[in-house]
Amino acid sequence: AQRVTQPEKLLSVFKGAPVELKCNYSYSGSPELFWYVQYSRQRLQLLLRHISRESIKGFTADLNKGETSFHLKKPFAQEEDSAMYYCALGGGGNKLTFGTGTQLKVEL
Amino acid sequence: ETGVTQTPRHLVMGMTNKKSLKCEQHLGHNAMYWYKQSAKKPLELMFVYNFKEQTENNSVPSRFSPECPNSSHLFLHLHTLQPEDSALYLCASSQDPLDSGEQFFGPGTRLTVL
Numbered sequence A: 001a002q003r004v005t006q007p008e009k010l011l012s013v014f015k016g017a018p019v020e021l022k023c024n025y026s027y028s029g030s031p032e033l034f035w036y037v038q039y040s041r042q043r044l045q046l047l048l049r050h051i052s053r054e055s056i057k058g059f060t061a062d063l064n065k066g067e068t069s070f071h072l073k074k075p076f077a078q079e080e081d082s083a084m085y086y087c088a089l090g091g092g093g094n095k096l097t098f099g100t101g102t103q104l105k106v107e108l
Numbered sequence B: 001e002t003g004v005t006q007t008p009r010h011l012v013m014g015m016t017n018k019k020s021l022k023c024e025q026h027l028g029h030n031a032m033y034w035y036k037q038s039a040k041k042p043l044e045l046m047f048v049y050n051f052k053e054q055t056e057n058n059s060v061p062s063r064f065s066p067e068c069p070n071s072s073h074l075f076l077h078l079h080t081l082q083p084e085d086s087a088l089y090l091c092a093s094s095q096d097p098l099d100s101g102e103q104f105f106g107p108g109t110r111l112t113v114l
Helices: none
Strands: A003-005 A010-014 A019-021 A024-026 A032-038 A045-049 A072-074 A083-090 A096-098 A102-107 B004-007 B010-013 B018-025 B031-037 B044-050 B053-057 B064-070 B073-079 B087-094 B109-113
Touching (some): A010 A019, A019 A102, B010 B018, B018 B087, B031 B073, B044 B073
Parallel strands (some): A010 A102
Antiparallel strands (some): A003 A024, A032 A045, A083 A102, B018 B073, B044 B053, B064 B073
């Protein structure tokens, strides 16, 4: 069975501080991992996926198969990063399993 | 309008009512999805349609009945719902049914069952 765990419901950081949103997964096959983001009053949208290995809006995420993790990181948080972040796991077709989400709040 | 649209945006219904949620995608995608988002729970996949064919029913009660008349439209027919079915229902679409690539989400329908 596929499972995604995001242990933090809320993460509060100060502007300019580093951010790390945790995500762990459980999957027996070859995983595809994604981070989706939902800004206030906007719809859920893809932030990044592990196979692209890109930095989007300063965020990066590395798939660690040994630790079954896909943590989202940014060295310096900005106020506009405040949003709800969801980790998602895909594998074997087009089904996605989402975590419960982490609300990131960047304070001035 | 571009992207994925959903109507209505808000719906209040009694347990004996019958209503339908509509989703339309203007992206030329071949896969469409219904998700349920309840408070304090993960986004739950309900149904998947690939090339208009239902390929996934994630143990959804029969009081939810999906319909996909073509690759651009997806409906969720509701009847005799329960108060615990109150939630945000999200529609999404993606290009390739064989790949868990980027899914594009609609704004959702906020459903309240009295």
